[in-house]
Amino acid sequence: MAKVQPxxxxxxxxxxxxxxxxxxxMMEVLRESYSVYGFAPLDTPIIESAEVLLAKGGGETEKQxxxxxxxxxxxxxxxxLTVPLAKFVAGHYSELCFPFRRYxxxxxxxxxxxQRGRFREFYQADIDIIGDGKLDIINEAEIPAIIYNTFxxxxxxxxxxxxxxxxxxxxxxxxxxxxxxAGDIMRTVDKLDKIGPHKVKQLLIEEVRMLPCKTENVLxxxxxxxxxxxxxxxxxxxxGMDETFDQGLxxxxxxxxxxxxxxxxxENFAIDLTIARGLDYYTGTVYETEMTEHPxxxxxxxxxxxxxxxxxxxxxxxxGVGISIGLTRLFYxxxxxxxxxxxxxxxxxxxLVLPMGEEMGFSIAVATTFRKAGIRTxxxxxxxxxxxxxxxxxKLKVPYAVLIGEDEEAAGLVSVKNxxxxxxxxxxxxxxxxxxxxxxxxxxxxxxIKE
Amino acid sequence: MAKVQPxxxxxxxxxxxxxxxxxxxMMEVLRESYSVYGFAPLDTPIIESAEVLLAKGGGETEKQxxxxxxxxxxxxxxxxLTVPLAKFVAGHYSELCFPFRRYxxxxxxxxxxxQRGRFREFYQADIDIIGDGKLDIINEAEIPAIIYNTFxxxxxxxxxxxxxxxxxxxxxxxxxxxxxxAGDIMRTVDKLDKIGPHKVKQLLIEEVRMLPCKTENVLxxxxxxxxxxxxxxxxxxxxGMDETFDQGLxxxxxxxxxxxxxxxxxENFAIDLTIARGLDYYTGTVYETEMTEHPxxxxxxxxxxxxxxxxxxxxxxxxGVGISIGLTRLFYxxxxxxxxxxxxxxxxxxxLVLPMGEEMGFSIAVATTFRKAGIRTxxxxxxxxxxxxxxxxxKLKVPYAVLIGEDEEAAGLVSVKNxxxxxxxxxxxxxxxxxxxxxxxxxxxxxxIKE
Numbered sequence: 001m002a003k004v005q006p007x008x009x010x011x012x013x014x015x016x017x018x019x020x021x022x023x024x025x026m027m028e029v030l031r032e033s034y035s036v037y038g039f040a041p042l043d044t045p046i047i048e049s050a051e052v053l054l055a056k057g058g059g060e061t062e063k064q065x066x067x068x069x070x071x072x073x074x075x076x077x078x079x080x081l082t083v084p085l086a087k088f089v090a091g092h093y094s095e096l097c098f099p100f101r102r103y104x105x106x107x108x109x110x111x112x113x114x115q116r117g118r119f120r121e122f123y124q125a126d127i128d129i130i131g132d133g134k135l136d137i138i139n140e141a142e143i144p145a146i147i148y149n150t151f152x153x154x155x156x157x158x159x160x161x162x163x164x165x166x167x168x169x170x171x172x173x174x175x176x177x178x179x180x181x182a183g184d185i186m187r188t189v190d191k192l193d194k195i196g197p198h199k200v201k202q203l204l205i206e207e208v209r210m211l212p213c214k215t216e217n218v219l220x221x222x223x224x225x226x227x228x229x230x231x232x233x234x235x236x237x238x239x240g241m242d243e244t245f246d247q248g249l250x251x252x253x254x255x256x257x258x259x260x261x262x263x264x265x266x267e268n269f270a271i272d273l274t275i276a277r278g279l280d281y282y283t284g285t286v287y288e289t290e291m292t293e294h295p296x297x298x299x300x301x302x303x304x305x306x307x308x309x310x311x312x313x314x315x316x317x318x319x320g321v322g323i324s325i326g327l328t329r330l331f332y333x334x335x336x337x338x339x340x341x342x343x344x345x346x347x348x349x350x351x352l353v354l355p356m357g358e359e360m361g362f363s364i365a366v367a368t369t370f371r372k373a374g375i376r377t378x379x380x381x382x383x384x385x386x387x388x389x390x391x392x393x394x395k396l397k398v399p400y401a402v403l404i405g406e407d408e409e410a411a412g413l414v415s416v417k418n419x420x421x422x423x424x425x426x427x428x429x430x431x432x433x434x435x436x437x438x439x440x441x442x443x444x445x446x447x448x449i450k451e
Numbered sequence: 452m453a454k455v456q457p458x459x460x461x462x463x464x465x466x467x468x469x470x471x472x473x474x475x476x477m478m479e480v481l482r483e484s485y486s487v488y489g490f491a492p493l494d495t496p497i498i499e500s501a502e503v504l505l506a507k508g509g510g511e512t513e514k515q516x517x518x519x520x521x522x523x524x525x526x527x528x529x530x531x532l533t534v535p536l537a538k539f540v541a542g543h544y545s546e547l548c549f550p551f552r553r554y555x556x557x558x559x560x561x562x563x564x565x566q567r568g569r570f571r572e573f574y575q576a577d578i579d580i581i582g583d584g585k586l587d588i589i590n591e592a593e594i595p596a597i598i599y600n601t602f603x604x605x606x607x608x609x610x611x612x613x614x615x616x617x618x619x620x621x622x623x624x625x626x627x628x629x630x631x632x633a634g635d636i637m638r639t640v641d642k643l644d645k646i647g648p649h650k651v652k653q654l655l656i657e658e659v660r661m662l663p664c665k666t667e668n669v670l671x672x673x674x675x676x677x678x679x680x681x682x683x684x685x686x687x688x689x690x691g692m693d694e695t696f697d698q699g700l701x702x703x704x705x706x707x708x709x710x711x712x713x714x715x716x717x718e719n720f721a722i723d724l725t726i727a728r729g730l731d732y733y734t735g736t737v738y739e740t741e742m743t744e745h746p747x748x749x750x751x752x753x754x755x756x757x758x759x760x761x762x763x764x765x766x767x768x769x770x771g772v773g774i775s776i777g778l779t780r781l782f783y784x785x786x787x788x789x790x791x792x793x794x795x796x797x798x799x800x801x802x803l804v805l806p807m808g809e810e811m812g813f814s815i816a817v818a819t820t821f822r823k824a825g826i827r828t829x830x831x832x833x834x835x836x837x838x839x840x841x842x843x844x845x846k847l848k849v850p851y852a853v854l855i856g857e858d859e860e861a862a863g864l865v866s867v868k869n870x871x872x873x874x875x876x877x878x879x880x881x882x883x884x885x886x887x888x889x890x891x892x893x894x895x896x897x898x899x900i901k902e
Contacts, residue, residue: 001762003763003764003765003766004502004503004506004763004764005503005764006503006538006539006541006542006764006765007500007503007538007542008495008496008499008538008539008542009496009498009499009526012496012498013496014495014539016543016546016547017491017492017493020491020492020493021491021492023494024492035799035827036822036825036826036827036828037822037828037829038799038800038827038828038829039799040468040472040799041468041471041472041475041799042468042471043465043466043471043474044459045459045460045463045464045465045572046497046558047460047517047560047571048460049458049460051455052456052457066498066519066521068517068520069519070517070519071562073460075460086457087457087459088457088459088465090457091457091458091459092467095467096467097843097846097847099831101799101829102468102799107497109498111521111522120498121497131833134833135833136833136834137832138811138815138832142815142830142832145819258811258812258815261811261812261813261815261816262815262819263823310457312454312455313454313456313457314454314457315454348486348490348491348492348553349489352489360589360709360712361709361712362712364593364709364712364713365712368596368712368713371487371600372714374487375487376486376487376488376489377487377488377489378488378552379593380550381587381589381590381593382582382585382586382587383587395548396548
């Protein structure tokens with residue numbers, strides 16, 4: 001029979017077990033971390049009516065969208081988790097409690113040009129808090145705490161949550177009479193990190209067509225740095241010149257003030273006036289998160305405050321604040337950089353029971369004891385030679401092999417071999433379970449990411 | 452602005468938070484239960500090349516498949532998790548350890564005619580064990596243990612795993628010279644439960660065109676029942692007449708023999724000769740699982756042994772055994788029948804912190820203490836009246852409201868209100884955390900399904 005090549009589409013991540021176990025661990029940390037802040041899980045369809053999904057118009061992404069007909073239905077695959085959230089909240093408005101806090105970890109689809117590290121199917125892991133008409137600033141202050149907690153649990157310690165407020169930027173541009181050019185300026189200033197202040201100044205003069213003295217104002221402003229206290233002190237000097245600016249500054253101060261109570265250490269948080277996060281959507285606090293020793297990765301968690309989640313579906317004013325982690329890309333980069341922890345258990349089982357004889361009853365009973373103790377246990381039941389059995393255990397990278405020969409069975413014991421150290425102990429099934437469980441618990445205390 | 456109606460496509464399940472939390476709990480039980488038996492998680496793309504996905508030909512389901520062009524690519528959405536598994540195993544043959552045990556919980560797509568309780572996007576939760584060339588019978592014996600453990604953890608106690616062996620059926624038909632009619636006979640016998648033996652006999656004579664005496668043989672055979680021991684004793688009488696039958700009987704005896712060691716109680720397991728599970732794919736042990744007080748639901752977990760997983764992709768002989776739970780449909784039916792446990796915590800948070808004054812610092816510190824103790828905590832930060840705050844707590848069905856007024860803050864205490872009992876205690880934040888954690892742990896010991 002002619003065979004079809006079992007290929008996977010390019011741009012679609014498909015992991016081998018060892019890697020997938022690490023990915024699952026990351027997802028579990030995200031679920032736990034989001035849940036502990038009181039976010040409800042949400043699961044929306046991957047397919048939506050194209051009319052609903054593209055209500056806003058797809059803009060830049062429209063060409064990338066997977067859109068097709070099924071019978072008479074014009075359908076599309078979701079390209080983010082925000083549009084489905086807007087649809088959900090607008091559609092279930094009367095059934096939800098506001099503020100409505102939801103997390104969603106799900107696949108989204110964008111038919112981008114295939115290239116290394118770019119994915120057409122990828123997980124996003126989002127949280128959003130949606131208010132009904134109003135939403136208190138405390139929600140914006142809480143977001144850095146959630147980011148801090150999540151990344152710490154993943155095992156990342158060297159990261160910085162950078163925060164800014166769009167009102168400060170908009171106010172600053174207004175007080176300088178540059179509101180009409182604000183978009184172009186922000187886009188140019190965004191290149192500071194990459195091309196430096198000298199080139200940015202040049203671009204501001206030549207392309208944005210600003211007066212040189214005004215570019216100085218902008219660059220001076222963007223160069224404000226120091227501790228959060230110092231930055232705020234410098235910003236205070238601009239107070240009184242623009243109402244929006246003053247409001248943004250108050251918000252930024254509130255966000256900063258509550259950080260300590262939320263348990264975010266000063267070193268993981270920085271006010272950064274260069275952060276702008278796109279142009280239209282965000283209206284208040286904005287966030288980016290950088291792994292400080294890997295700035296080349298870019299922001300690993302971004303988001304901000306917006307005023308109107310679902311204007312294409314409802315007249316209700318639904319302000320919100322949210323962040324998103326591009327999980328598939330993050331996993332890919334961490335893996336490429338060798339930052340995924342190889343010391344954690346990445347075998348599909350903790351213990352591999354190897355019956356040496358034909359009769360399996362005792363081996364099965366041992367496995368049952370282990371499983372009741374929560375140990376992920378596989379019985380290797382194939383009739384193979386000892387060497388082949390041990391080679392399977394090696395290839396599987398199982399932490400413990402449990403050998404059961406006739407001698408062991410007669411004595412009601414098992415031989416537990418620690419595959420890493422080579423140490424081998426004869427124990428009762430119950431003692432073996434306790435011994436293995438303790439070893440595994442120690443390994444499971446490790447984090448999935450190791451800097 | 453004209454609004455687009457925020458509708459969700461028919462046949463696509465989208466749950467409100469309270470229900471989604473129950474669904475997530477079910478998925479968590481499945482992940483845990485599958486993992487404890489040493490299955491590795493697998494996550495394959497939802498989109499595949501149509502050529503790959505339809506290598507076998509879609510048969511009956513081909514019309515239901517979501518298939519579309521994107522640029523020059525002929526694509527399709529997966530309609531089950533078995534074809535992607537076959538593709539994965541064939542494509543990664545040299546990188547996997549055999550037997551390869553994987554679980555996958557994922558969405559699949561079938562554009563069936565929309566009707567109540569039928570879904571076009573639905574979760575399947577599959578496990579499979581794939582051998583390289585051979586696969587020992589012990590793997591078939593282990594499957595009922597996995598089903599038993601999974602359903603028990605979900606909270607179902609009244610269920611029966613029905614087991615048969617295709618070799619016994621094929622052997623029986625061969626010894627009666629009815630092999631050529633085996634398919635038609637099995638399809639007819641499958642209706643026994645619905646239409647009874649009298650009508651089945653009539654159909655066998657009129658439609659399958661069997662001699663009346665032979666229909667008696669079939670019905671006598673299908674009527675064999677009793678304890679597993681009794682059924683096997685009856686089957687022993689047919690031994691020696693057909694090699695395939697004898698082999699099937701040996702396999703069935705082995706599966707049954709190991710049940711006790713695997714911890715499956717006799718009352719949750721039954722040999723049932725009427726189980727056939729389709730026609731071509733399965734070749735040995737077959738399984739169905741019935742909720743004994745809800746036979747109208749049909750089988751909630753089915754599967755069996757097959758000889759060749761990936762013949763369309765590779766020449767390698769890859770026998771396997773697997774089962775599948777139609778999770779979305781199961782959830783839907785359990786929900787309809789009121790079998791989902793309302794006593795478990797289905798609020799997105801365990802504790803809702805309600806600051807009574809303007810200053811939030813202490814409330815935030817309390818929430819941070821709770822979260823460190825693993826309590827899912829939300830701070831209600833909106834400036835609303837007390838009544839509105841309590842009404843939010845009610846609507847959210849949160850188990851504990853934590854009131855923090857000026858008096859409490861001055862004393863460094865919080866008022867913890869048990870929303871179900873009305874009991875209210877003034878405690879330190881640490882004692883409050885311990886009190887709430889204990890209450891929640893008790894509720895979380897409940898199962899998601901309550902018969």
